[in-house]
Amino acid sequence: MTSRTVFYNIIRFFFLVFLQVLILNHINLGGYINPYFYIYFILLLPFGIPRWLLLVLAFLLGISIDIFTNTIGLNAAACLIMAFFRPLVISAISSGPESLIGDTPTLRNQGIKWFLYYTIILVLIHHFALFYLEIFRFSEFMATFFRVLLSSAFTMALVLISEYLLYPKGK
Amino acid sequence: MRNLFLFLREHYFYFLFLLLESFSLILLFNYNEFQGSSLYAVSNSVSGSVNGMFNGISEYFSLRKTNRVLVEEMAKLHSRIPEAFYASDVNIFYKKDTIVKLEYKYISAKVISNSTNKRNNYLMINKGTLHGIENHMGVIIGNKIVGQVVSVSPHFSWIMSMLNKDSRISGKFKKNNQLVNVEWSGGNYRKGQVKEVPKHVRMVKGDTIITSGNSEIFPEGLLIGTISDFSNLQDENFNNGEIFFSTDFNSLGYVEVVVDMMRKEKDDLKASFKAH
DSSP: OOHHHHHHHHHHHHHHHHHHHHTGGGOOBTTTBOOOGGGHHHHHSOTTOOHHHHHHHHHHHHHHHHHHHTOTTHHHHHHHHHHHHHHHHHHHHSSOGGGOOSSSOOHHHHOHHHHHHHHHHHHHHHHHHHHHHHHOOSTTHHHHHHHHHHHHHHHHHHHHHHHHHHSOTTO | OHHHHHHHHHTHHHHHHHHHHHHHHHHHHHHHHHTTSHHHHHHHHHHHHHHHHHHHHHGGGGHHHHHHHHHHHHHHHHTTSGGGSOOOOSOOOOOOTTTOOOOEEEEEEEEEEEOSSSSSOEEEESOOGGGTOOTTOEEEETTEEEEEEEEEOSSOEEEEESSSTTOOEEEEETTTOOEEEEEOOSSOTTEEEEEEEETTSOOOTTOEEEEOSOSSSSOTTOEEEEEEEEEOOSSSSEEEEEEEESSOGGGOOEEEEEEETTHHHHHHHHHHHHHO
16 A cells, blocks of 8 residues: 555545535435445555555544444444445455456456446445434335435445546547 | 464454444444433534535525425415404304413425435524524424424534324314324335224225324324225224325425424323323
């Protein structure tokens, strides 16, 4: 990890937290869809990050969002579950450590197929944890399931759009 | 012992995860009790000032609408002042001051954050203990209900909106005073559920539900909504209905906090009964 990577990640952390609490939390389509784009930060952390740091950063990210939405612990718990599964997901969908190109998981480096698997699995894990922890009862299982799927699709779309905007192919 | 350390070192990732995860879950499940405590007040004032700043900007975009609402409100008030009435009767009856006593007082406040898309929705307003707001006070807009105060800091209050899993409003049918409970089960923020309607009450689409005044949070007679759909359950003792909320929770600008001046007396009365 170079100091450049560290710097970019710090900027990205604050940018995504403020984007989430000031704009995205106010987006509400059809009463169901609510994007949680801030987890893009966890998706983009470098491959070589120590695993303890991954967990600590995920916790800090979640708790920062929680402070603004007054749901202390909710986003932190969901982010931690997502961060916990990140190394497992990476090793499960790649053929080996040498097959990973570059030091960050981006669409340009890893190709569309790898990146889609990576985001779909992790975004779904995070959204499932977040929505079911928020409700914490099974009586509304199907309605919540619906919300999870729709919101995940929205978050995914935002992640893919920013991948294409920030890391264009011919760069 | 050495093996234990080795074991811990080898699997530190899992332990760290369990530690942090249980820490967040403890925070999550206890935070209802944290409300009003110092931790909560700190996070309230931090997020309150940031939200307030952002709201100061976004306020400009809704000035036109706010103006319209204010003008309407002014017209309504103008029509109530004594000068607006034509004295048709020469016999004027005065009420003695000692008979009529102010029971409810209203504090107006501005909504600085609000949501309708979560399962549990809350609002933040820009008035707090310094302005006389306390926990468990009701919040209304016009003659429609919004929610109740669940946490206060000096300058801000945190309000549980009716769109919340823990919110249960005691209401009644306007036509026959039958008591019901009004809840919200998520999804559409304009529609809620009317629970525990006794079998013998005939519901009709369009029936008005108002607050019962039983809960000591809201005065009696505020609008909750109208029945939009209902079902007759065969095996249960009660029927359920669907209610269309009168309040549009997505467009709250200014709200009023209801201060019950006789609350202490009511609470004392109840406490004195329990003590026996």
